[in-house]
Amino acid sequence: MHAPHATSAAGTQDGHEEFDLDGDSLREECGVFGILGEQDDAAALTALGLHALQHRGQEAAGIVTFDGEQFRSERHMGLVGDHYTDAATLERLPGKAAIGHVRYSTTGETALRNVQPLFAELSAGGIAVAHNGNFTNALKLRKEIIKDGAICQSTSDSEVVVHLIARSQKQRSSDRFIDAISQMEGGYALIALTRTKLIGARDPNGIRPLVLGDLNGSPILASETCALDIIGAKFVRDIKNGEVIICERQANGEITIESSMPFGEKPERMCLFEYVYFARPDSIVSGRSVYNVRKNMGINLAREAQVDADVVVPIPDGGTPAAIGYAQESGIPFELGIIRNHYVGRTFIEPSQQIRAFGVKLKHSANRGQLDGKRVILVDDSVVRGTTSLKIVQMVRDAGAKEVHLCVSSPKITHSDYYGIDTPDPSKLIANQYVDHDAMCEFIGCDSLHFLSVDGLYEAVGGVKRDPKNPQFTDHYFTGEYPTRLVDLEAEKGNIKQRSMLREAG
């Protein structure tokens, strides 16, 4: 969960560029925001919504508006605040309707051509599409449509949906949209903007979140409720897993909302990592306060891993709510023994292991007064490669701690994600490098090492243990049980590479 990776493109013998679809570190996802409004300020509201969703993706941001006649698009590499705060940019994006996206790539390189929303001219008018998630059969479908004459403009999995919408024989844009997504597998929260409609959809398992909001009668679709809060919009409800929602501006100006369940109804399986790390603590995901759930994780961890110590110290920011829960349950005082430098953006850190390790020091520093001579319990939300833990344990020891115990408020990560989280190759996960628990503890350099159990995590989030026959959440990173087929991964024997003739400059 570090900074954006650089374009990972490598030349092949025949001169094509290959893009690694399987990055080497666990990172953010993407965020989507859309509004079908009444005022000519849809771009400004979308920029605010995207700003609130910035934690979900820091590589690039884009907004597409429709002003009644014309679609307008601005897509930039970098942060929302770098591009969408000045009046001139917003003036170039007039219109009452808009969708926007913040990106952290999971498929396709970090380049402008992959920045969303993607836009296409269809025979029935234009359509813009923004996607959080990852399709597990996009490469297979992409090969098929290219063979059939499609001209792909990006290397993103999301573009396949746009092509399938264009190829659909259905009449209404919403039916074309449903036709397209019914061919896709994987995890997605998708939103689309046509001349009259704002469309949203969640994958049948509901792996990725999407909520419906309302701002004075204008419907809003957003990845998280924090994007509604920033503009003073009301939370209406979660979009259901497998639901397609169509908000439409009728000829008389009235906005109607229609919902359908084209794939039938089944229980939701929200991604547990939204609760562990991704979502903002002030968001409500599937009816649960992310902050409270994280505190529960810390409470359950304190019950499972009882450590005799003087102080509980979070590794900020991710570990803070769980550390509060741990301290409350154990009765051990909570202190800010590590201070985070908020001016080190996630983008500061470059993707080589050497510089990434350096980045941890830039970001965190020891608050010696709270650590010196103490037995310290460090609490973090997750351990992926172990880079953060290794450095921070050493830092805390250097600050005079007598003992350092690392308590992690999620289970060991043993499997990669293919639904929108950019995870390392499984061989680079520390839990696979050090299968022996004591060896992992020794490598990290702590006196003891504890992970929350899978059941402890389930109870913290949903109140009950995991049902092994019908798991209530998506949890493959901890269990290896994937909720969908992994079509491309199986077809490409684990080595998913997407070939492109173009290596984009800049």
Ligand SMILES: O=P(O)(O)OC[C@H]1O[C@H](OP(=O)(O)OP(=O)(O)O)[C@H](O)[C@@H]1O
């Ligand atoms: O084992 P690693 O590969 O080091 O990854 C795990 C670390 O990454 C995340 O933090 P992040 O750097 O995203 O910062 P944040 O907690 O401030 O969001 C997470 O909270 C862990 O501290």
Ligand SMILES: NC(=O)CC[C@H](N)C(=O)O
């Ligand atoms: N992290 C995401 O949700 C990324 C969306 C899409 N798969 C992309 O790479 O652009």
